[in-house]
Amino acid sequence: MGFLRKIIVVEDDALVRDMTVSALRRFDYEVIASFDNAAAAWAYLDGPEVLDIVVADVNMPGMDGLALLQKIKAKYPQKICICMSGDVSNKKRALQLGADAFLVKPFVMSDLYHVLQNLENECHAVEDGKRMAHA
8 A cells, every 4th residue: 555545536427436436445544534516625635634636527507627727736746647538638638737647437446556556656755755855
């Protein structure tokens, strides 16, 4: 088990949100909260809870996932953000705004797991590099 374990899920579709939360828990991640809108997720992020990763849908009513991504990366640039959307045209914009990964819906939950594993491996490599630089 690695160190990127605490996640929130932001998805307006209850079925997709519940399936994502269940899969993440099966993959041994700690889903500390889930939200059906970006505004509620943003309010939560401004609170005291420490989390590592935000998994967010792009297309949501009100504040969309790209606006949430922009706010997160401006205030908490170290947070890992994974965006997901059924519209592949959102991928370029999400990555430009700082998304660490993008999943095109529909996807199988193992795709999400592989994205998380790749991000965790990248974080380990960065940490190992920092340790070697200070040795």
